[in-house]
Amino acid sequence: MDKKISLTKAKTHSEEPKTKVKRPKRNLKRFLKLWFKSGLFIAPSFLGVMTFFLVPFGVIIFYSLVDSPIDPIFVGIENYKSVATNEAFLTAVKNTALFSAIAVPLAMVLSLILAMVLDLNIPFRSQFRTFFLSPMMVPVASIVLIWQVLFHNNGAVNDLIMKFGLERIDWMKSDYSIIVIVVLFLWKNLGYNMILFMAALASIPKDMLEVARLESANPFQTFFYVKIRYLSSTILFVTIMSLISSFKIFREIYLLTTDYPYPSMYMLQHYMNNKFKRLDYQALSAGAIMMSLVMIVIIGLLFLIEERFGKDVEG
Amino acid sequence: MRFNKEIKSKKWLVLGAILILSLALTACSNAKKGTKADNAKTGKSVDEPVPEFTYVARFIDLPANMMSMSSVAIGKDAAYSIKYDYSNNYSVDENGDYVFQGSDDAEEADYGTSYSIVKYPLTSEGLGEEQTIAKLPKGYEANGLCVDEAGNVYYVATIRPKQPGEGATDDEWNAYYEKMYAMSDYHMIKLDPNGNQLYDMDFTEIAREQESFYGQDMAADSKGRVCVYSYNAGLMLFDENGKYIGKIEDNPNSWIAGLGTGKDGNIYAAFNDYSSVTNECVLSLIDFEGKKFGKKYSKFPTSNGNACILPGLEKDVLCCDSNSVQEYSLEKEESTKLLNWMDCDVDGSMVTDIYVYDGKIFALIYDWNNGNSQLAELTKMRTEDVVRRETITIGTLYQDQSLNKKALEFNKTNEKYRVTIKTYMDENNWSETSYTDAITTMTNELIAGKGPDIIDLSYFDGETFAKKGVLEDLAPYLAKSTVLHKEDFLDRILEAGTINGKLVSLASTxxxxxxxxxxxxxxxxxxxxxxxxxxxxxxxxxxxxxxxxxxxxxxxxxxxxxxxxxxxxxxxxxxxxxxxxxxxxxxxxxxxxxxxxxxxxxxxxxxxxxxxxxxxxxxxxxxxxxxxxxxxxxxxxxxxxxxxxxxxxxxxxxxxxEDQYAINAASTKKEAAWSFLESVITAEQDESMMFAGFPTLKALYEKQKAKSLEVHYLLDENGEKLLDVNGNPIIEDYYGGGYTMIGDNGEEWSYNYKPITKEEVDMVDTLLxxxxxxxxxxxxxxxxxxxxxxxxxxxxxxxxxxxxxxxxxxxxxxxxxxx
The missing domain is CATH 3.40.190 (D-Maltodextrin-Binding Protein; domain 2)
Structure with missing residues (x-):
């Protein structure tokens, strides 16, 4: 029946006289008037975006290319060279990259595991969910206080490890400090990522899972070949959010240790914050632009991976 | 059709709303803009508002020790003061110390100081001739003085117990001072404008209950009731008959910065209210009936110092502090600045009192470094009628007496320029972040290319500013100056002001x-x-x-x-x-x-x-x-x-x-700023000022050194040297004698300055x-x-x-x- 209709349609179409359809001439005046009116409507938003995003960004680029904010002289990429060769900046880059490389994958994996566990029908499921979400509600200053007490030289953690016969560790003033901030980061952010994954898990089509089960796929195969595919966009989102959050760890470190922490905790934002305090806007701007370029590259790569990996399930 | 019409009308409505919103975004300032002509005259840029009125000062020197500047009360037609009169019962020994010679009445042994209440009629030219309206009996001290709107005078008379007298031992004197307050008598006395006593009320018993009562300040209201402030006792209240009726129990736990009468005839006290979140200064009504603080009025201006409080001209209260004279409205709880002392070339930190007479504001000025007194007559004039010089601004954190003096001196002597001082710390509204806020404000101004023309680097990070190009390189100015040269400075002075090879600051001391x-x-x-x-x-x-x-x-x-x-x-x-x-x-x-x-x-x-x-x-x-x-x-x-x-x-x-100054690289008046620096560095130090420091110029340093080695003698009216009991000439001690330290256990140590010797001066040279x-x-x-x-x-x-x-x-x- 369908075939018949389609043939009929085709025949009808083929019988139609081939006449040229004349397009009306473009009215330039009307076109401009339309654009003007539209422009007026979007002007407030555009002005806002320009004022709060584009213009400041332009100012930062300008500052990064001159030697002084008072009497600016164009110096080209000298500021970039100076920042890129500064040992403190390089230390900050190394620490930030290391922290992100450890904390972000851990955050992603642990929150996914938590989401999958809480997806099962276990007792006290909603209480556990609340438990993992509650760190998000605690103010940062309070968290910092708790961490200071826990990881103080005479704090609870040292008391515990000394019970096992180990020597106390100066957590904040040694290379072990990265453990402190990774734990702090995970504790603060796992809940949020977990909720995102739980929502994503709930949105996986049940029939696909049933098909996999019927096809005798084991749980690992189901997870890696079916669930991961459907979770790919969420994984991308969680990774990006965790990456951004990993840069924000500066706030907690700053409250724990102020402007110049032990070198292993010295992050990019420390460098930029200190430069700001010293009115060195040139180094600050150059550093910020380099950092944002790196971020753009990383996020671009993530998007590419996601597109490749999750293509088939997104149609 | 109707639908299209509706859409069209809504479109125009929305467009209109956008237009209105856009207009609202444009900066519509309420600041009154001066005319171009005015601004050209004042040297200010066109956008800066020029005040319509300004006050011009005329200074009248007052005779030395004309009045005790700590006890002045201004009435409607006259100023009253407590005058101290050291009798001739002294001689001067070889150390320059006053020695009691004894009196006919050996039992009195009162060191010969007598007190009197004097009156100076107010005239349009200043103060009239001194008239003594009351001479206190021997043994009476007067402290605390006030006058009501009718011209009646009130004071607290203290009758001290008999002193041990000549020949008394240190232990006897120590015992005397320990019990002095507890054994003194206290009277509240009222005189009419001609000095006739209206009452003498004894409140000894009450005063002795307070620990070391001393009338620091007092005020009388329109009903003749008096409030006396003594730091240890608090605010004590007396009725119209001089009878003590009680004291204000809720202690503000802070110093009473000012006590005076408002336009309504009531007494008000100004203090920092530490019970408030911001510890702001408040003005509080004195409630005699309830014996408590009445309504508190916020945002009362006083920079943590002594504040004069008197009836306002147009508003309720006229007040002054070390920065300005302001009028305060009780209803609106806000103040309006009438004048800045600096703008009138008056050192606000030396103003002890103000009064209004014949449409002019008068300020009593006492320089406690050298004991000189002046009266500043401030006349309100239209700004356009006053020839104004180009103004340069000095930015600093706090009001500083030394800087004020330098600025005033410059303003008085320089015909082309005048300086104003901008303090970034709001001392009237101090909070924990005031200091950092002030530093941040000035830093932001400088980085934005604005800020004061001259920066007082005493409180600011000169190195950071220098590295950002905020500070002008002074080397070219020094090179072409006809007044200052590189070699004029002592060693290391210029080195200290050099950062990254640029000379960015100069120190005067x-x-x-x-x-x-x-x-x-x-x-x-x-x-x-x-x-x-x-x-x-x-x-x-x-x-x-x-x-x-x-x-x-x-x-x-x-x-x-x-x-x-x-x-x-x-x-x-x-x-x-x-x-x-x-x-x-x-x-x-x-x-x-x-x-x-x-x-x-x-x-x-x-x-x-x-x-x-x-x-x-x-x-x-x-x-x-x-x-x-x-x-x-x-x-x-x-x-x-x-x-x-x-x-x-x-x-x-x-x-x-000390006193390091730099020029803002963004200033448009660098030449003017440099002329101020030149004047400050080449000025001789006022050695009467404590902690004055040494000058950084070699010539001035040598001059100060030579001057310190001079010995001056006391001379009589014929110019002959005065001799002591041993026949030796008496050296004039222009440093004020010496000083005494009293320890926690009551022990004393005192020192009297002697003429400076060459060895002492050489030692300073060696250290330098x-x-x-x-x-x-x-x-x-x-x-x-x-x-x-x-x-x-x-x-x-x-x-x-x-x-x-x-x-x-x-x-x-x-x-x-x-x-």
Whole structure:
């Protein structure tokens, strides 16, 4: 029946006289008037975006290319060279990259595991969910206080490890400090990522899972070949959010240790914050632009991976 | 059709709304813009609002000691004061001390001081002739004075007990002073405008209950009721008959900055309300009926100093503080500035009182450095009628008397320019963040290319500003100046003002800081090392090295301030704190206590030095005479100025630059700013000002040195030298005699200045020649890191090796970041 209709349609179409359809001439005046009116409507938003995003960004680029904010002289990429060769900046880059490389994958994996566990029908499921979400509600200053007490030289953690016969560790003033901030980061952010994954898990089509089960796929195969595919966009989102959050760890470190922490905790934002305090806007701007370029590259790569990996399930 | 019409009308409605919103975004300032002509005359840019009226001052010198400037009350038609009259019962001994010669009535033994209440009629030219309206009986002291709107005068008379008299022992005098307040009688006395006594009310019993009652301030309302403020007693209330009716019980726990009468005839008190979140200054009505503070009015302007309060001209209260004269509205709880003292060329910190007469504001000015008094007559005039010079602004944090004086002097003598001072700290609304807010405000202004023309670098980070190009290079100005030259300055002065090869600031004065000890204890060599200091401390384990010694004090001030450069190279961005020398410093600092109880009683410094319970005295030398008093602390013992320990072998004396000024690179009046710098640096120091410092110019330094060696004698009316009881000429002590210290245990130590000797002056030269500037890397942040980590070692949390290692890591990072 369908075939018949389609043939009929085709025949009808083929019988139609081939006449040229004349397009009306473009009215330039009307076109401009339309654009003007539209422009007026979007002007407030555009002005806002320009004022709060584009213009400041332009100012930062300008500052990064001159030697002084008072009497600016164009110096080209000298500021970039100076920042890129500064040992403190390089230390900050190394620490930030290391922290992100450890904390972000851990955050992603642990929150996914938590989401999958809480997806099962276990007792006290909603209480556990609340438990993992509650760190998000605690103010940062309070968290910092708790961490200071826990990881103080005479704090609870040292008391515990000394019970096992180990020597106390100066957590904040040694290379072990990265453990402190990774734990702090995970504790603060796992809940949020977990909720995102739980929502994503709930949105996986049940029939696909049933098909996999019927096809005798084991749980690992189901997870890696079916669930991961459907979770790919969420994984991308969680990774990006965790990456951004990993840069924000500066706030907690700053409250724990102020402007110049032990070198292993010295992050990019420390460098930029200190430069700001010293009115060195040139180094600050150059550093910020380099950092944002790196971020753009990383996020671009993530998007590419996601597109490749999750293509088939997104149609 | 109808639908399309609706859409069209809504479109126009929305477009109209957008237009209105856009217009609202444009800056519509309420500031009154002056005319171009006005602004050209005043030298201001077109956009700056020019005040419509301004006050012009005329100064009238008052005779010396015309009135006691601490006790002046202004009535409607006359000013009243307490006058002190030292009788002729004195002679002067060979030391220049006043000696009681005795009187006919040996039982009185009152040292001959008598008190009287004097009156000066107000005239349009100032103050009329002095008239004595009341002479207090012998033995009566007057303190606290006020006048009501009818011209009646009120004061507190204190009748002291008989003094021990000539020949009394120190113990007898000590016993007398201990009981003096408890044995005195107190009277509230009221006089009519002609001095006739209207009442004399005895409130002795009440006053003796208070600890050391003294009438600091008092005011009378329109009903004749009086409020007296005594710091220990609080606010005491008296009715219209002079009878004591009680006191205000809710103590504000703060100093009463001002007590006066408003336009409504009620009495108001100004104080900082520490019960409020912001500790703001408030004006509170005195409620006689309830014996409490009445309504409190917020945002009352007074910069933590003494505030005059009097009936307002147009608003309720006229008040003044060291910055300005303002009118305050009780209803709106806001003040309007009438004038800035600086704009009128008046030093606000020396204004003791103001009054209004014949449409003019008069200010009583007392220079307590030299005892001179003046009356400033301030006449309100239209700005356009006043020829104004080009104005340059000096930015500073606080009101500073020394800077005020320099600015006023410049304004009086310079015909082309005048300076105004902009203080960034709002002293009327102090909070915990006031200091950082002030620094941030000025920093932001400077970075934005605005800010004051001249920057007082006493409170600001000159190095950071210099590195950002905020400060003008002064070398070209110095090179072409006809008044100042490079070689005119003492050594190291220009070096201290040079950052990254640019001369960015000039200092007008400097001081010296060192340490002194007995020769028998520290030896006779000037200068020592940290190891020497450690040996000394170990040799006297039970003695204090310096007064108020703490770990932090020893670490940061005594040892590191001069020696930080030994451990680091700021230019290269390297440091080495993880070594034995630095660890030795940490271990040495650890020998001292963490805190000091400043309230704990302790003997006076000279007595501690005498018995070696104190080994060294921190010595600050602001003038040539300071050398004398610092040596005097050690009595007859020979003294060595051993200085701060250092690694360079120098004499350990620190050279500190004061009053450093820089020019804003973005200023459009740099030539004017430079002329101010020239005037400040070439001005002679006012030695009557305490802590004046030494001038940084060689010629002025030598001049001050020569002047300090001059000896002046007291002369009679014929110009002949006055002789003492032994027939020796009496030396005039232009430093005011000397000073006395009274210890916690009641012990005394006093010193009278003698003519300065060549040896003392040479010693200052020696200290100056061998002095050093504080370490170039001396930085608050750096010290914060060192003391933070050192604390861990001091409280036993880590070993000295661990502390040194962490300090090394953190400071290494700091230096690399700022390389």
């Amino acid at each position: 400097f001081t010296l800081e060192t340490m002194a000890g007995k020769k028998s204890v520290v030896g006779d060599k000037m200068g020592w090392t940290v190891s020497d200091m450690i040996k000394l401390k170990k040799a006297y384990p039970n003695s204090n090295l310096i007064e108020y010694e703490t770990k932090e004090q020893i670490l940061s001030v005594v040892v590191l301030m001069l020696n930080l450069d030994h451990f680091m190279d700021v230019a290269k961005g390297t440091c080495d704190f993880d070594n034995d020398e630095f660890k030795e410093i940490l271990q040495f600092a650890n020998m001292f206590p963490a805190d000091v109880d400043y309230e704990a009683p302790r003997p006076l410094t000279p007595y501690q030095l005498a018995d070696n319970s104190l080994l060294l005295n921190m010595t600050w030398i602001y003038g040539f005479r300071d050398m004398q008093s610092e040596v005097a602390y050690f009595g007859d013992e020979p003294v060595t100025f051993i200085g701060f320990p250092n690694y360079d072998g120098g004499n350990g004396c620190m050279l500190r630059l 020649a061998g002095s050093k500037l504080p370490s170039s890397g001396y930085d608050e942040e750096m010290f914060k890191i060192i003391t933070e980590e050192a604390d861990g070692y001091f409280n036993g949390a880590k070993s000295v090796d661990e502390a040194a290692k962490v300090i090394q890591s953190r400071l290494n990072l700091y230096l690399k970041e700022n390389k």
